[in-house]
Amino acid sequence: MHAPVHDRLVAPFCSADRPDRRIGRTVLRIPVADSTNAMLIELGRAGAVDGTVLVADEQVAGRGKGERSWFSSRDESLCVSLLLRRAPGRDLSKATLLAAVALHEAVTRLGVPAAIKWPNDILIGDRKVCGILAEAAATADGDVDFVVVGFGLNVAIVAETFPPELRGIATSLAAATGRTFDCAAVLDACLDSFSTWVAVLEDRGFAPIADAWRRGTSTLGRRVVVSDSAVPLAGTAVALADDGALVLRDAAGHEHLVHSGDISHARPPIAVATASR
Numbered sequence: 001m002h003a004p005v006h007d008r009l010v011a012p013f014c015s016a017d018r019p020d021r022r023i024g025r026t027v028l029r030i031p032v033a034d035s036t037n038a039m040l041i042e043l044g045r046a047g048a049v050d051g052t053v054l055v056a057d058e059q060v061a062g063r064g065k066g067e068r069s070w071f072s073s074r075d076e077s078l079c080v081s082l083l084l085r086r087a088p089g090r091d092l093s094k095a096t097l098l099a100a101v102a103l104h105e106a107v108t109r110l111g112v113p114a115a116i117k118w119p120n121d122i123l124i125g126d127r128k129v130c131g132i133l134a135e136a137a138a139t140a141d142g143d144v145d146f147v148v149v150g151f152g153l154n155v156a157i158v159a160e161t162f163p164p165e166l167r168g169i170a171t172s173l174a175a176a177t178g179r180t181f182d183c184a185a186v187l188d189a190c191l192d193s194f195s196t197w198v199a200v201l202e203d204r205g206f207a208p209i210a211d212a213w214r215r216g217t218s219t220l221g222r223r224v225v226v227s228d229s230a231v232p233l234a235g236t237a238v239a240l241a242d243d244g245a246l247v248l249r250d251a252a253g254h255e256h257l258v259h260s261g262d263i264s265h266a267r268p269p270i271a272v273a274t275a276s277r
C-alpha cells in the first residue's frame, strides 16, 4: 500500500514558483508514480489548485488511451500531468486539442519538425513521440469538477529501449534528430507553451486553438482508417469540426463525424471500406 501522494512529493527539478506562468506556477515532483494522471486526480480531489503540474521521475503504470498502458523510461522521458479547474479549459474536448497544440508548438520550437495526428498524438515523421490523455474528474452531482491533462513525451529514449511492439512506430526527440535534449529544459518549454495556449483559450475562445491545430496537423487531407469503430470506416480526413470531431469523407462521398477513438494514417493505395451514417 502506497503512502498518500502528498507524502511522496520531492523538490521539483524544473523552475517552480513561476508566478508569470498560467500552468506550472506550482510544479510537484514524485520519484516514482504509478500514473501521474491518477495521482493528480487524487491531489485535485484534495484541493490542488488550478494549473498545478505533477511530474514523475519514473512512471510504472502509465495510462494510455483506450485502456492501453503507456511505456516510459526513467530519465529519458517526461511523464507529466496538469490540472485545469477553470472554464473553458475544464472542457475535455477543448483540453484534448489544446494539449496537442501546446505540445506541438513546444516540440517544433525545440527545432524538431513534428505534426499532430488527430486528435492529439505528436508525430515525428510517421512515429509517435508524444501521447496525451485528458481525463475529467466529476463532482458528486456528475458535473465536471476538473480536468487532468497528462502527456508522455519521449525525450532521450534510444530505439532499442522501446519494447519490440513499439519499435518502428515510436520515437524520441533524440532518436529522431541525433541531438541531445535535457528533460528539465524540455519540460520548461512545454509548460511555457501550455501557459500561452490556456491564456489564449481563456481570452479569445477555442477558435484560435482549432486554427493552430489545423495548421499543425498532418491528418487533414490524408486517408485514414478508424480502427475502433463498430462499423469499418475509412476515408479522407477533410476537416476538424468546431467541437473537435474529425470529418471523414468516405469513398461514396458521405461525411462522417468521428468524435473519439483511434485512427491510423494510411498510405495510398488503400482499400477504402465505406460505411453509411
Ligand SMILES: O=C(O)CCCC[C@@H]1SC[C@@H]2NC(=O)N[C@@H]21
Pocket: 034, 035, 036, 037, 038, 059, 061, 062, 063, 064, 065, 066, 068, 070, 078, 079, 080, 081, 121, 130, 131, 132, 133, 150, 151, 152, 153
Ligand atoms: O495513449 C496515449 O497516447 C496517451 C498516453 C498518455 C501518457 C501520459 S504519461 C503522463 C500521464 N500519466 C498517465 O498515466 N498517462 C499520461
